[in-house]
Amino acid sequence: MNFSKMHGLGNDFMVIDSITQNVHLSPETIRRLADRHTGVGFDQLLLVEPPYSPDTDFHYRIFNADGSEVEQCGNGARCFARFVILKGLTKKRVLKVSTQKGIIILTINPNDTVRVDMGEPCFEPNKVPFKAIKEEKTYIIRVQEQTILCGVASMGNPHCVIQVDDVMTANVTTLGPLLESHERFPEKANIGFMQVVDRNNIRLRVFERGAGETKACGTGACAAVAVGIRQGLLAEKVKVNLPGGELLIEWQGNCFSLFMTGSATHVYDGFISL
Numbered sequence: 679m680n681f682s683k684m685h686g687l688g689n690d691f692m693v694i695d696s697i698t699q700n701v702h703l704s705p706e707t708i709r710r711l712a713d714r715h716t717g718v719g720f721d722q723l724l725l726v727e728p729p730y731s732p733d734t735d736f737h738y739r740i741f742n743a744d745g746s747e748v749e750q751c752g753n754g755a756r757c758f759a760r761f762v763i764l765k766g767l768t769k770k771r772v773l774k775v776s777t778q779k780g781i782i783i784l785t786i787n788p789n790d791t792v793r794v795d796m797g798e799p800c801f802e803p804n805k806v807p808f809k810a811i812k813e814e815k816t817y818i819i820r821v822q823e824q825t826i827l828c829g830v831a832s833m834g835n836p837h838c839v840i841q842v843d844d845v846m847t848a849n850v851t852t853l854g855p856l857l858e859s860h861e862r863f864p865e866k867a868n869i870g871f872m873q874v875v876d877r878n879n880i881r882l883r884v885f886e887r888g889a890g891e892t893k894a895c896g897t898g899a900c901a902a903v904a905v906g907i908r909q910g911l912l913a914e915k916v917k918v919n920l921p922g923g924e925l926l927i928e929w930q931g932n933c934f935s936l937f938m939t940g941s942a943t944h945v946y947d948g949f950i951s952l
């Protein structure tokens with residue numbers, strides 16, 4: 679099976695053309711391929727499929743390193759766009775792509791960065807999903823005798839965003855997994871640790887559902903900015919500084935799409951016998 683290794687700010691992917699190849703991967707096979715010593719090694723595996731409806735160009739499927747299929751991957755979307763052009767699957771520079779939960783629009787810029795219309799963030803607890811009596815801008819979660827204040831949002835996938843004084847000293851390694859699997863997140867969650875530098879700049883680390891801490895998380899950057907804007911901490915255009923690099927997030931507020939712009943890097947092409 680042919681594949682490409684790509685990354686978005688160090689969040690790395692195995693990208694597979696499932697249009698010209700017949701690809702069926704079990705969760706166990708995905709976990710084996712994800713192994714960074716005995717497999718290809720990646721945070722997520724991305725499948726490029728033919729369109730599910732005539733008004734879209736492709737269907738986009740995402741699998742975490744633990745084999746779980748998920749609804750959305752922002753860094754992966756930018757790599758998806760560059761992959762389909764590099765592989766000659768399209769000549770279009772604006773792509774309409776369906777995912778498990780909605781449609782995203784990918785625009786490949788002349789400098790090969792990619793701008794993604796990620797759709798509108800959702801804060802309704804039952805749609806994140808998050809167990810809460812009613813919708814709030816800030817929630818209290820108790821974990822291991824600690825009281826954590828957070829915001830929650832869905833970018834198609836579930837996110838919990840915690841404001842911290844300094845991302846470098848944030849307790850990502852301990853709090854990340856505890857919150858990822860907290861009982862208030864019935865489908866688990868991606869946990870973002872956000873340091874507000876000013877209204878147009880944040881620093882962010884993300885402990886991802888099904889992958890652990892990654893060098894960058896596109897939907898995590900989107901969710902952090904959306905939560906921050908809703909909490910009155912951020913302006914409509916925010917630079918998000920992640921360990922792997924920078925993303926530009928723009929959101930005008932409810933009933934508008936949120937846009938993410940950033941790089942997508944092709945590392946190598948490979949072949950693997952399954």
Ligand SMILES: N[C@H](CCC[C@H](N)C(=O)O)C(=O)O
Pocket residue numbers: 689721722740742748749750751752753754835836868886887888889892894895896897898
């Ligand atoms: N771990 C995420 C999927 C990948 C998201 C991330 N890599 C991004 O760039 O958005 C989840 O389980 O919802």
